[in-house]
Amino acid sequence: MNPALLNQHGTYPIEILGGSVLLISVVLTLAWLVYLYR
Known part of the structure; x- marks a missing residue:
């Protein structure tokens, strides 16, 4: 498994x-x- 690819999908x-x-x-x-000032 590619560590760079794993890091990309991890972040x-x-x-x-x-x-x-x-x-x-x-x-x-x-x-x-909006609820307060309605």
Whole structure:
């Protein structure tokens, strides 16, 4: 098995997970602000 390929596939899902968590946090924050100031 190619170590470089393994490393690439090992870090890729972590980046997607981090981006998803960040995106969800922003969406929840905006939704909370809209709920407060409605």
